[in-house]
Amino acid sequence: MAMKKMGVSLMVVVVLVAVELPHMTEAVTCSPVALSPCMGAISSSSPPSSQCCQKLKEQKPCLCGYIKNPSFKQYVSSPGGKKVISSCGIPIPTC
Structure with a gap:
């Protein structure tokens, strides 16, 4: 009987974690300096490097903040x- 209760409790914990997991996001530190690999592509017609795209994807949650900052x-x-x-x-x- 105790094993059955423990199994049910474990299952409840697993379900709760599965429900909450999508709401947990890794914190992003907004740092415009991280986008420096993109400066060449922004100022010329050259395509962005893979490093630029990687950094841009990391900084995606920060883009609206950058748009709102006059600098x-x-x-x-x-x-x-x-x-x-x-x-x-x-x-x-679209901010």
Whole structure:
């Protein structure tokens, strides 16, 4: 009987974790400097590097914050910035 209760308890814990897991996200540290590998592609017609796309994907949750910051808006919202974002397969943020 005790094993059955323990099995049921374990199953409840597993279900609760499975339900909550999608809500847990890894914290992203917003750092515009991390996007420095993208500067060449933003300012020229060259395609973004894989390192640029990787960093851009990591910083995706930060893009709206960068757009709202006058110091960084010109890079993210520029035609070159939009080209790099879409070339990396990231939807252009609508903030």
